[in-house]
Each structure stands twice: as C-alpha cells, then as structure tokens.
Amino acid sequence: MEKNVALIALFAALIAVLALIPKITLGFGVPITAQSLGIMLAGAVLGSKRGALAVLLFLLLVAVGLPLLAGGRGGLGVFFGPTGGFLFSWPLAAWLTGFVVEKWRSVPLGASVFVGAILGGIVLSYAMGIVGLSLALGKSLIESTSLMLVFIPGDMIKALVVAALTVSLSRARPSSVLSRH
Numbered sequence: 001m002e003k004n005v006a007l008i009a010l011f012a013a014l015i016a017v018l019a020l021i022p023k024i025t026l027g028f029g030v031p032i033t034a035q036s037l038g039i040m041l042a043g044a045v046l047g048s049k050r051g052a053l054a055v056l057l058f059l060l061l062v063a064v065g066l067p068l069l070a071g072g073r074g075g076l077g078v079f080f081g082p083t084g085g086f087l088f089s090w091p092l093a094a095w096l097t098g099f100v101v102e103k104w105r106s107v108p109l110g111a112s113v114f115v116g117a118i119l120g121g122i123v124l125s126y127a128m129g130i131v132g133l134s135l136a137l138g139k140s141l142i143e144s145t146s147l148m149l150v151f152i153p154g155d156m157i158k159a160l161v162v163a164a165l166t167v168s169l170s171r172a173r174p175s176s177v178l179s180r181h
C-alpha cells in the first residue's frame with residue numbers, strides 16, 4: 001500500500017520534472033511537450049490503475065495552481081483552454097497504455113508498450129484533445145485534426161522511447177515494471 005502511494009507520487013513528480021524540458025508552442029496554443037512522454041511511461045510502468053492515479057495526482061496539483069505544466073503554467077483555467085481536452089485525456093491515456101501492457105502478454109514487452117502508448121498517448125489523447133481544441137478555437141473538428149498532424153512524428157518517437165525505457169527497466173529490475181506483475 002505505502003509502496004503504491006510512493007510510486008504514484010514518484011511518477012507524478014516525474015511528469016512535473018518533464019516540464020523543465022522547454023516546450024515548443026505552436027501558433028494555435030498547443031505545445032510540443034515532453035510531459036506526454038511521462039503520461040505514457042506512467043501507464044507502461046505502473047500499469048493502468050496506478051498510472052492513471054499518478055496522472056490524476058499530477059493534474060490535481062496543476063488544478064490547485066502549482067505551475068507544473070511546461071512553461072510554468074497551472075490553475076483551473078488551463079483545463080478550459082486549447083489544451084484542456086489533452087489534459088482531461090491524460091489519466092485515460094495512462095490507463096489505456098497500462099491496460100494494453102497488462103492484457104497483451106503474448107507479445108514482447110516493448111511491442112505491447114509501443115502499441116499501448118500509441119493507443120493511449122496518440123489515438124485517445126488526440127481524440128479528446130481535438131474536441132477540446134475545436135471548442136476552444138471555434139474551429140471544425142476537421143480543421144483541428146489537421147492542426148494535430150504535426151505532432152504525430154514526435155509522439156511516435158516518444159512511444160518508442162517509452163518502450164525502450166520500460167524494456168531497460170524490466171531488464172535491470174523486472175519487479176519494477178508493475179504492469180507485467
């Protein structure tokens with residue numbers, strides 16, 4: 001129990017630390033951020049439930065005003081801006097990433113993490129993010145979807161990095177990859 005709380009807090013802190021990597025903000029207000037890598041990693045390593053809880057803890061701290069999003073942003077307002085849909089998607093994205101890794105045991109760990117991270121961190125996250133973006137910018141869903149195309153190569157690389165990190169962690173310390181235990 002205490003171990004779970006410590007791991008959830010550790011991953012919430014890790015997602016916060018990733019805010020220190022400078023974001024690249026595009027004209028329409030959605031940044032390229034390393035924090036989405038932390039979301040996928042939380043699900044891949046901690047599994048669906050603990051991964052989602054780590055992200056919820058992180059978002060709670062953001063909501064109460066701590067400047068933990070890339071660029072030092074925080075507060076309730078960010079949930080209703082152009083990136084609000086992504087922020088709401090993040091606990092579910094971590095959950096889905098972990099769920100795929102937990103359930104899909106017939107393939108090597110790296111493959112399940114890569115696919116899980118794509119489904120959670122790209123497919124699900126973009127779906128919710130695009131709805132939020134179109135509401136915030138008053139653009140159609142098609143226009144908002146086309147704005148997101150530029151993020152796909154970077155997020156595919158993040159999914160690969162998350163798969164490589166999870167496999168390395170499981171080789172160094174198998175019991176630490178809770179999604180497979």
Ligand SMILES: O=C(O)CCCC[C@@H]1SC[C@@H]2NC(=O)N[C@@H]21
Nearest residue numbers: 031032033036069070083086151
């Ligand atoms: O900092 C925020 O307010 C949330 C940013 C959300 C950015 C999204 S997550 C998926 C896609 N990949 C990125 O690197 N940026 C967008």
